[in-house]
Amino acid sequence: MAGASLVVSLLADKWTIPLIHALARGTRRTSELKRLLGGVSQKMLTQTLRTIEEHGLIERRVYAEVPPRVEYSLTPLGRSLNEPLTIICEWTARHGAELVTARDNLRRSSRTSVADR
Template sequence: MVRNYPEISVCNAQCPSRQVLDLIADKWTAIVIYCLSKGTKRYSELQREIGGISQKMLTQTLRSLERDGIVSRMVYPVVPPMVEYSLTPLGETLIEPLCQLCKWAETHIPEVEAARNRYDRKLL
């Protein structure tokens, strides 16, 4: 059931948009969507491509994204079972903003690290 809220705003403490923002602000969510933006992947492909993610975190992230309608999960009736993940049309709307965010992180990490070092030196 979709509720009616008087003010749709992430600044409103009662607004469910905060839950959606929490979902997409999670680092694993952003990386999974980034990987799936390149096309459908099997679980093992995602696990290999996403360095540092545990099996538990990948499973939790994929389930959460599936529940929220961002990712679709296709199970093929073969032995051994084959499962593929892809972005839904709703998930595809996140490609541009999240890929831009990932590119920003890759581009600006030297500046962020330099700022952190300057800040940490001031504390000493």
């Protein structure tokens, strides 16, 4: 079960899934990823890239050029995660509104119950 907890923890990060999807379309430089993700700070992007690299989902390649060039790509392990993530994203697109409605209804009924006491 420790493995499942690790995967859930990794995927719960706001930027992990968007990064994996961006890299599923090909090798990218840091600046490209920042532009594609929109809204991610440089610090958070770097931190997330390091974390998913540490867990073997992406590969970082540094080229000995001036200026230095760094590229990221999915490893075979990272590519194997893309398909299940796509399925989850499609499910979310179909049912996300239902989740929000259920949550909002429960919150409203909880407030009403507390107010009635």
